[in-house]
Amino acid sequence: MVAKIRRYQSPxxxxxxxxxxxPILPPLDYPPLLHPKQNINVNKQxxxxxxxxxxPKITQSLPDKGELRxxxxxxxxxxxxxxxxxxxxxxxxxxxxxxxxxQDQEYLTDLIISRDRKGLEEAITDTEVERRVLERxxxxxxxxxxxxxGEDGVGNGVIKQKVDVAAVVEVYQHVVxxxxxxxxxxxxxxRLD
Amino acid sequence: MVAKIRRYQSPxxxxxxxxxxxPILPPLDYPPLLHPKQNINVNKQxxxxxxxxxxPKITQSLPDKGELRxxxxxxxxxxxxxxxxxxxxxxxxxxxxxxxxxQDQEYLTDLIISRDRKGLEEAITDTEVERRVLERxxxxxxxxxxxxxGEDGVGNGVIKQKVDVAAVVEVYQHVVxxxxxxxxxxxxxxRLD
Numbered sequence: 585m586v587a588k589i590r591r592y593q594s595p596x597x598x599x600x601x602x603x604x605x606x607p608i609l610p611p612l613d614y615p616p617l618l619h620p621k622q623n624i625n626v627n628k629q630x631x632x633x634x635x636x637x638x639x640p641k642i643t644q645s646l647p648d649k650g651e652l653r654x655x656x657x658x659x660x661x662x663x664x665x666x667x668x669x670x671x672x673x674x675x676x677x678x679x680x681x682x683x684x685x686x687q688d689q690e691y692l693t694d695l696i697i698s699r700d701r702k703g704l705e706e707a708i709t710d711t712e713v714e715r716r717v718l719e720r721x722x723x724x725x726x727x728x729x730x731x732x733x734g735e736d737g738v739g740n741g742v743i744k745q746k747v748d749v750a751a752v753v754e755v756y757q758h759v760v761x762x763x764x765x766x767x768x769x770x771x772x773x774x775r776l777d
Numbered sequence: 778m779v780a781k782i783r784r785y786q787s788p789x790x791x792x793x794x795x796x797x798x799x800p801i802l803p804p805l806d807y808p809p810l811l812h813p814k815q816n817i818n819v820n821k822q823x824x825x826x827x828x829x830x831x832x833p834k835i836t837q838s839l840p841d842k843g844e845l846r847x848x849x850x851x852x853x854x855x856x857x858x859x860x861x862x863x864x865x866x867x868x869x870x871x872x873x874x875x876x877x878x879x880q881d882q883e884y885l886t887d888l889i890i891s892r893d894r895k896g897l898e899e900a901i902t903d904t905e906v907e908r909r910v911l912e913r914x915x916x917x918x919x920x921x922x923x924x925x926x927g928e929d930g931v932g933n934g935v936i937k938q939k940v941d942v943a944a945v946v947e948v949y950q951h952v953v954x955x956x957x958x959x960x961x962x963x964x965x966x967x968r969l970d
Contacts (some may be wrong), residue, residue, distance in 0.1 A: 589850045612847055654805055655780045720926040727925035733913040 586668075597681075598671050602629045618678055622774040626763055633759045634667055641751040648731050661723040674760060677767035679720045684708055684768070685775055696776055714761060718753055779861075779940075791864050793820045811871055817968040819956055822866050826952045827860055834944040867953060870960035877901055877961070878968055889969050897962045907954060911946055918945040 586592070592599045594615055646652055652691070685692050695703045723750035729747025734740060779785070785792045788807055807856035839845055878885050881900070888896045920941025927933060 586854065589853055591854070593851050594847070594850065609850070614847065653788070654807065657784050657787065657802070660782055661779065661784070723926045724924070728921055731917070732920035735914045 595744055596672055596675065597627050600629055600667060600677050601632060619775050620680055621777040622771055624678065624767055624770045626674060628768055630763060631667065631672060638755050641754060666774055670760060674763045674767055677764040678771045681768035682744065685772060690771060696772055701768040701769055706717050707763060708765060708768045718756060721756055722749055722753050725749040789865055789868065791818050791820055791868050793824060796855045798815055803936065811875055812968050814970040815964055817871065817960055818962055819867060823864055823867060823956060824860065831948050834947060835941065836926055844892060863919055867956045870957040871964045874901065874961040874964040878965060881923050885965060889965055898958060901961045902959060911949060914949055915942055915946050916940040
């Protein structure tokens with residue numbers, strides 16, 4: 585359904601599979617913000633990282649039997665939603681890189697021409713911004729990952745944290761931020777093609 | 778996809794459309810908690826209420842043109858998610874009604890036999906519980922409907938409420954609670970078939 589309502593024609597949505605079914609809606613005219621020759625999609629890497637890094641942090645390993653199986657369907661839907669949200673967030677790196685390129689075109693052009701991947705990564709990295717992203721994420725995981733009404737059902741209970749805030753922050757540190765930077769560098773390397 | 782991974786075979790998921798595609802996964806053995814003869818589905822009414830009551834509370838009426846069209850795809854996905862979540866919540870009424878039936882079988886059986894819809898509605902209504910549901914909902918809409926990090930991007934800004942808390946509470950008052958009670962009464966009326 586997601587493909588059929590032309591979600592993957594939007595410049596901020598990237599599919600994990602191909603080929604896609606044809607949309608049932610007519611195409612839209614999106615403003616051409618990105619370089620037309622780039623074709624970056626890191627969903628394969630994101631999918632691997634989701635299996636190897638994200639899931640072990642947020643799930644328990646349990647035997648494949650009985651009532652647990654009743655949850656496979658809803659788990660699969662949650663996986664799809666998570667993967668698609670992470671993918672969208674990570675590929676926003678293209679727009680960030682485009683803005684950085686326009687702001688500092690001369691210096692970045694030199695790095696691109698000399699294929700200086702390390703120099704490009706340094707040029708796009710702002711550790712203060714990364715620190716703030718993680719702090720903001722922590723605040724959100726805390727606020728959204730608990731029932732503000734408390735556990736006793738009448739509004740006086742202890743408010744328990746239901747989401748592992750440290751795991752969420754680590755996913756950003758070890759998966760989302762590195763992949764976003766990779767998208768930015770890949771985008772810049774393709775920016776003059 | 779939702780039907781294909783057998784979501785609508787789960788006793789807490791109700792489809793809005795039919796016929797459904799066959800699941801690609803084998804069926805599960807769910808414990809038989811509900812009366813086997815009941816077949817209640819109020820999704821048609823929920824869909825009408827969503828269009829007439831919910832959407833006017835949470836959206837603006839804007840001209841159908843230009844950049845707005847770029848949001849139709851993601852809006853449609855949000856609509857589906859909202860409708861399915863509300864439907865699940867409302868049809869939980871069947872399980873609530875089953876528990877109430879087992880707790881007070883004699884009295885409810887009399888009301889069912891005499892088809893006393895009003896009496897059944899009174900029997901299942903607990904205004905104190907309803908009040909607490911709305912208070913808890915208000916607390917959740919407040920906590921989840923704002924950016925806890927503030928608007929200035931560095932963690933010192935004013936925290937603005939982004940979701941209209943009163944609208945969320947009204948949706949529960951005028952749509953979710955009445956439809957849940959209707960499901961409970963309809964379920965009880967079918968309970969002895």
